[in-house]
Amino acid sequence: MSDSPRIVIVGAGHAGGTAAALLRQYGHHGAMTLIGDEPLEPYQRPPLSKAWLKGEADGDSLRLKAPEWYGDNGVDVRLSQSVRAIDRATRTVSLGSGDVVSYDVLILATGARARRLAVEGVGLNGVVTLRTAADAEVLKAVLARQPHRIKRLVVIGGGYVGLEAAASARSLGAEVVVVERESRILARVACTTLSTFFAAYHRQQGVEFILDAAVERLVGENGQVAAVQLADGSRLDCDAVLVGVGAVPNDELARDAGLNCQDGVLVDLAARTSDPAVYAIGDVTRRPMPLYETLMRLESVPNALEQARQAAAAITGRPAPESETPWFWSDQYDLKLQIAGVPVGCTDIVVRGSATAPGFALFHMAGDVIRAVEAVNAPAEFLAGRQLIGRRAPVCRERLADRATPMRGVAL
Numbered sequence: 001m002s003d004s005p006r007i008v009i010v011g012a013g014h015a016g017g018t019a020a021a022l023l024r025q026y027g028h029h030g031a032m033t034l035i036g037d038e039p040l041e042p043y044q045r046p047p048l049s050k051a052w053l054k055g056e057a058d059g060d061s062l063r064l065k066a067p068e069w070y071g072d073n074g075v076d077v078r079l080s081q082s083v084r085a086i087d088r089a090t091r092t093v094s095l096g097s098g099d100v101v102s103y104d105v106l107i108l109a110t111g112a113r114a115r116r117l118a119v120e121g122v123g124l125n126g127v128v129t130l131r132t133a134a135d136a137e138v139l140k141a142v143l144a145r146q147p148h149r150i151k152r153l154v155v156i157g158g159g160y161v162g163l164e165a166a167a168s169a170r171s172l173g174a175e176v177v178v179v180e181r182e183s184r185i186l187a188r189v190a191c192t193t194l195s196t197f198f199a200a201y202h203r204q205q206g207v208e209f210i211l212d213a214a215v216e217r218l219v220g221e222n223g224q225v226a227a228v229q230l231a232d233g234s235r236l237d238c239d240a241v242l243v244g245v246g247a248v249p250n251d252e253l254a255r256d257a258g259l260n261c262q263d264g265v266l267v268d269l270a271a272r273t274s275d276p277a278v279y280a281i282g283d284v285t286r287r288p289m290p291l292y293e294t295l296m297r298l299e300s301v302p303n304a305l306e307q308a309r310q311a312a313a314a315i316t317g318r319p320a321p322e323s324e325t326p327w328f329w330s331d332q333y334d335l336k337l338q339i340a341g342v343p344v345g346c347t348d349i350v351v352r353g354s355a356t357a358p359g360f361a362l363f364h365m366a367g368d369v370i371r372a373v374e375a376v377n378a379p380a381e382f383l384a385g386r387q388l389i390g391r392r393a394p395v396c397r398e399r400l401a402d403r404a405t406p407m408r409g410v411a412l
Ligand code: FAD
Pocket: 010, 011, 012, 013, 014, 015, 016, 035, 036, 037, 038, 044, 045, 046, 047, 048, 049, 081, 082, 083, 084, 109, 110, 111, 112, 130, 131, 132, 161, 250, 253, 281, 282, 283, 284, 298, 299, 300, 301, 302, 304, 327, 328, 329, 330, 331
């Protein structure tokens, strides 16, 4: 390979866009092509369910870089173009347009897509998922205020995206019902105490929850969704349905090309796949987590950024970046939830503050070591917790539980 390999990045999202910028920052001067199937340059998705949905942010503020940055920095951006196949023998990718692009190094950053709900009626107008700016545009239009008419949104799935959209819809004046299959919201991603807190907070804001519920079908009138029919016979009339039942990795390209995959493209800590000429970053990957001695698929901006750094460093011959403690955030109403670490192998939870009012943190413990922290409007606890998790430092559980003891005083 020459000093300036031709780099092709497939997927112009948060990970792909960041990798392009970092490669230039790290001194890669060679040809670079960024191919994305959406019509927009790389943008941030988090605001789509938050500020942007509420009309508090404009389209430009979503972008990672101004559109002219790509031309100015010699990045050939091909938007609204889908990569259909990778030929690893000839080191080429084929686009839906028929174009074939050669690479020396390929970066797969194809992200994940919203999981579909397999029930009758999902194709009706007014039934949306929330993954792209185009999806958010549709949801925003459905929720737009009309004089003398209160809109009713049913959210199927009580995960982060569904709850954030529920909070935004409430602030737009809509009625919101969340239908959840499990017996609690956030069942897959948060502990019971946190679920209980968030459910109570949403109820105070007027959101209704229907738990342990199975959706039977979506009922339409003249092609427009009019109701959600549940298996117990109840019918929820509505103007729109948001399906928020998780995401699946877009790893088909990699699988078809014979790369090792396991619900996500398998990569190492340099973001390298089973082919040394191919890297994969972001939501599409299943990656090693040294702190937890396991592989995980993470769907978060910090993960996309970390893996973009790993790949850009490896490609440009820089030292590998230090491994990070995973983290994530979610904004709902005036609540900022910040989570660091993953509660793997935990024995119990230490609660700091009262888990009934904002300003508390839940520390997931393995003995005296913090493995994960869930902090609600408690940034100091989140930051210190994240550091302690990374250092695997033992802490004094009594001091940790005592809000009067500063977080810097909890390590043993
Ligand atoms: P994406 O940003 O999804 O980008 C992948 C891109 O590749 C997409 O544009 C896709 O269309 C394109 N693509 C796929 N296949 C092809 C192909 N064959 N050819 C060309 N292009 C292709 N994370 C947080 O940390 N905090 C939050 O608060 C938060 N909120 C979120 C709210 C919403 C509504 C959503 C949807 C996500 C949120 N996330 C949040 C998650 C975060 O946005 C993702 O983890 C992040 O976008 C992952 O980046 P990525 O580049 O891997 O994937």
